[in-house]
Amino acid sequence: MKTYPLAALGTLSIILSACSSEDADNATNADSLLTADWDAIQDTAQGQEVNMYMWGGSDNINNYLDEWVAPRIKQDYGIELNRVPMNDAQDIINQLLDEKIAGKTDGSMDIIWINGENFKAAKDNDLLWGDFTGQLPNFNDYVNADAPEVSEDFGEPVEGLEAPWGKAQFVLVHDENQYEDPPKSMSELADWVKQNPGQFTYPAPPDFTGSAFIRQVLYETTGGHVQYQQPAADIENLEERLEPMWQYLNSIEPYLWREGETYPESLAKQDQLFASGEIAMTMSYDPALAASEVLKGRFPESTRTFILNGGTLANTHFLSIPFNASDKAGALVAINELMSPAAQTAKLSPENWGDLTALDLEKLSPEQQLAMNEVDLGEATLSIEELEQNRLPELSSEYIDIIEEGWTEHVAKE
Amino acid sequence: MWRKSKPYLLLLPASFTIILLFFGGIFDGLLKSFGYFPAIGETGLNLTAYDRLLHSSDFWQSMALTLRVAALSSLISAIIGAFLAVALFFVNNSTKKAIPRPWQRLFQLPLTIPHLVAGYMVVLIFTQSGFVSRLLATVGWIDGMTEFPVLVNDSFGWGIILTYAWKEAPFVALMLYPVLSRIHGSWRDVSRVFGAGPWQFIREVVVPVIMPAWTIATFIVFVFTFSAFEVPFLLGVTYPSVLPVYSYQLYTSGTLSDRPEALAVNMILAAITILLGLVAYYVSKRWNVLKGWG
Numbered sequence A: 001m002k003t004y005p006l007a008a009l010g011t012l013s014i015i016l017s018a019c020s021s022e023d024a025d026n027a028t029n030a031d032s033l034l035t036a037d038w039d040a041i042q043d044t045a046q047g048q049e050v051n052m053y054m055w056g057g058s059d060n061i062n063n064y065l066d067e068w069v070a071p072r073i074k075q076d077y078g079i080e081l082n083r084v085p086m087n088d089a090q091d092i093i094n095q096l097l098d099e100k101i102a103g104k105t106d107g108s109m110d111i112i113w114i115n116g117e118n119f120k121a122a123k124d125n126d127l128l129w130g131d132f133t134g135q136l137p138n139f140n141d142y143v144n145a146d147a148p149e150v151s152e153d154f155g156e157p158v159e160g161l162e163a164p165w166g167k168a169q170f171v172l173v174h175d176e177n178q179y180e181d182p183p184k185s186m187s188e189l190a191d192w193v194k195q196n197p198g199q200f201t202y203p204a205p206p207d208f209t210g211s212a213f214i215r216q217v218l219y220e221t222t223g224g225h226v227q228y229q230q231p232a233a234d235i236e237n238l239e240e241r242l243e244p245m246w247q248y249l250n251s252i253e254p255y256l257w258r259e260g261e262t263y264p265e266s267l268a269k270q271d272q273l274f275a276s277g278e279i280a281m282t283m284s285y286d287p288a289l290a291a292s293e294v295l296k297g298r299f300p301e302s303t304r305t306f307i308l309n310g311g312t313l314a315n316t317h318f319l320s321i322p323f324n325a326s327d328k329a330g331a332l333v334a335i336n337e338l339m340s341p342a343a344q345t346a347k348l349s350p351e352n353w354g355d356l357t358a359l360d361l362e363k364l365s366p367e368q369q370l371a372m373n374e375v376d377l378g379e380a381t382l383s384i385e386e387l388e389q390n391r392l393p394e395l396s397s398e399y400i401d402i403i404e405e406g407w408t409e410h411v412a413k414e
Numbered sequence B: 001m002w003r004k005s006k007p008y009l010l011l012l013p014a015s016f017t018i019i020l021l022f023f024g025g026i027f028d029g030l031l032k033s034f035g036y037f038p039a040i041g042e043t044g045l046n047l048t049a050y051d052r053l054l055h056s057s058d059f060w061q062s063m064a065l066t067l068r069v070a071a072l073s074s075l076i077s078a079i080i081g082a083f084l085a086v087a088l089f090f091v092n093n094s095t096k097k098a099i100p101r102p103w104q105r106l107f108q109l110p111l112t113i114p115h116l117v118a119g120y121m122v123v124l125i126f127t128q129s130g131f132v133s134r135l136l137a138t139v140g141w142i143d144g145m146t147e148f149p150v151l152v153n154d155s156f157g158w159g160i161i162l163t164y165a166w167k168e169a170p171f172v173a174l175m176l177y178p179v180l181s182r183i184h185g186s187w188r189d190v191s192r193v194f195g196a197g198p199w200q201f202i203r204e205v206v207v208p209v210i211m212p213a214w215t216i217a218t219f220i221v222f223v224f225t226f227s228a229f230e231v232p233f234l235l236g237v238t239y240p241s242v243l244p245v246y247s248y249q250l251y252t253s254g255t256l257s258d259r260p261e262a263l264a265v266n267m268i269l270a271a272i273t274i275l276l277g278l279v280a281y282y283v284s285k286r287w288n289v290l291k292g293w294g
Helices: A003-016 A022-033 A038-045 A059-077 A089-102 A116-124 A137-142 A186-195 A208-221 A238-255 A267-275 A289-296 A328-338 A341-348 A366-373 A384-389 A397-412 B002-033 B048-054 B057-095 B101-112 B115-126 B131-139 B158-180 B185-193 B198-227 B230-235 B243-251 B256-286
Strands: A049-055 A080-086 A111-114 A162-169 A171-175 A281-284 A303-306 A312-320
Touching: A022 A328, A038 A328, A049 A059, A049 A089, A049 A328, A059 A080, A059 A289, A059 A328, A059 A341, A080 A089, A089 A111, A089 A116, A111 A116, A111 A328, A116 A312, A116 A397, A137 A328, A162 A328, A171 A289, A186 A208, A186 A238, A208 A238, A208 A267, A208 A281, A208 A312, A208 A397, A238 A397, A267 A281, A289 A303, A341 A366, B002 B256, B048 B256, B057 B101, B057 B158, B057 B198, B057 B243, B101 B158, B115 B131, B115 B158, B115 B230, B158 B198, B158 B230, B185 B198, B198 B243, B198 B256, B230 B243, B243 B256
Parallel strands: A049 A080, A049 A111
Antiparallel strands: A111 A312, A162 A312, A171 A281, A171 A303
């Protein structure tokens, strides 16, 4: 009995001491991985357990990773892929930042799923491992590294710190049985909202999709996106320039769901309102989301997506490896696998996810191209050509911060 | 020596962990709220974050909302909980038997459900397109979903209060029932002899007996609802938000410079909670709750 407390103390001290002899080896090995040849990397990766931290708010995406990707990676490379759901990519960055401050060198995150909103913060704070994309065979074979949507992420140079995983584009969602001709511009939308009070709303920022809708308004009400391709600090009259956007949002506010007194706190809530018929429109940064919701029976069969005549925001989303990942070799192999034509083709199907591919179709073999083109995107999804022809670039993340804070100030409080 | 200190030694690992994580977290938050943030090159201590908070109308709006929601939630829970406990006590007294199990289980049900789930349940049941609204529309009591009153995401906070009342009332009842069960059955008979009706009995005997425990239970509910996040996040409105949600919004706004303010909100929450705790402790000491009575 006497030994019990001592044993407990001993155990506790072991748990609390995050110190192991492997750390030093890891650091040296890790940097050699950036130059090692691919076979050596695959050998090192054997038997590693790779934790993939990502936004976990979509059943489809989660199932695609758990049911389609993980078993294949386990079988072909002997790597355990663990999906760790996070509420928001920002939480990933916050945690990494805290680990960096605390000097934690054996982090639990091996792969993180981020995009421009968080990439800049991660890059500025040195939270990412290094220039690794050149090591991936699938990146070298199938990706056009010079294309602007791959070399830049929300206007921030990528520099090999993250690998493109897929492309997304902002679309609006409606039920064609209810309203046949959806509004095709922001001014038409304003008229539509006033004619159909209570039928439209958008998720409150910092929700990713709601924030994208506001940027969409910004582009159309303040004279296009080109002016915002420079640092925010260089625009002297930024406040005045943003004014028409706030005016627009305030002009439609009284006609929104609940008279604009409140906004859905997440896209999930907004989709719920759409599914139960409380509102007539929802939106998505995922062109095939509506199709997969129809497949699941949540949205009505007559659900369709549409874009605006002036084009809609599009971006590439990326996978990266944090500075303190414990299993970097496994992470490299897993990311390479996620970028393989087979995995990308499966990802394109609304049954799995419906996410557009990050690969360059021109670089695929004829069979691979055929497989991609044969994927049925579902009635609700627009054709890839139509989406491609109407892409608008994203803003740099400093603007997003300004807009999200401004929205609370100018719109939510009014 | 060993005999005396043994229980303390056995508790050491657990208490060490709690102290390390709990006070460590609070200390870290306190430092950051004073602007100590090496990651962005801030190593000085100042009160800027508190100053900015106390001068922002957002903060005071949030504070007012949080106090209102917490006060109403805890009051309603306290009343319903006491009512439940007393009702159970009378049922028990008249039947001279233990409460049948199914009843007990029914009252304990809300205790087993996490707050997040309870919040979602309220959303699904009480939104304008929710279960109740559809039911009424089908029966024909209301013409369409827009006629159904706005109970969720309303600016007053009814949705939040409703959820907490349902969740915490059984907790209050659970705290009161053991105290009530110590009232001897003969007291009721004695009170009858002196001509007291049931209401007088409740007023003169039951209420004084449960008062101390009732105060404590209500206080616990108040402190919890004052600093909880998930229910207001799901059921609140975009603006103003309750303090914990406000802190979360500041913390996740993407700019690191807002973090000291977010943590300052948390520190203010903690300070108010501690202050209220001291008040409750003082009150309970005066009433000798801690000595129990037997």
